Amino acid sequence: MAIEDTDNAHLYFPDEAWPEYRVLAEFDGQIKYKAPEDLWKEKQRQDALTRMGWRIERFIWADFKRLDVLRSRILALFPATVARTARPVADLWR
Template identity: 35%
Template sequence: MRLAVEDAGFPEPELNVDAHDADGRFLGRVDLAWPEYRIALEYDGDHHRERDVFRHDQRRDNGFVVNDWLVIHATAADVSRPSVLLERLRQAFAARTAA
């Protein structure tokens, strides 16, 4: 996924980034991120469908949302056909870089 993102012309992401809110509270560790834009890209494998993991993910994502992070989620389907995922990532960067 990282290679597809870089091949599509996006800046190189940081890997396994610890994200924090403005007060320094830990929000979560994200797979790929561009912290200066508060954009994260998460790969959600099948284990994310388990009830407890799903509930944890929802609570965690709410923390990102209220702290103005844009989190794009990817699955195995996106890896094999990444066009929609890459378009969402382009939209995220456009929203963050608009002057």
């Protein structure tokens, strides 16, 4: 899914998106940030998405060691009514 930033003429491609709730999950690996300007570009990207009303949570590999915590972090992005009714998918949250 692409998200268009019409103010800055950019297209963003998030790792995971729930557009009906304006929620994004982003996975960050170390390879992604090879130079200092890479981190600056990523900050500008996140700032633009936040200004457009998206809620964003970022993850790293270590976060997958505690799936219960990871699940809580993701659910916290959604409205309370959605989070209360969400049920884990067995293959994803084992």
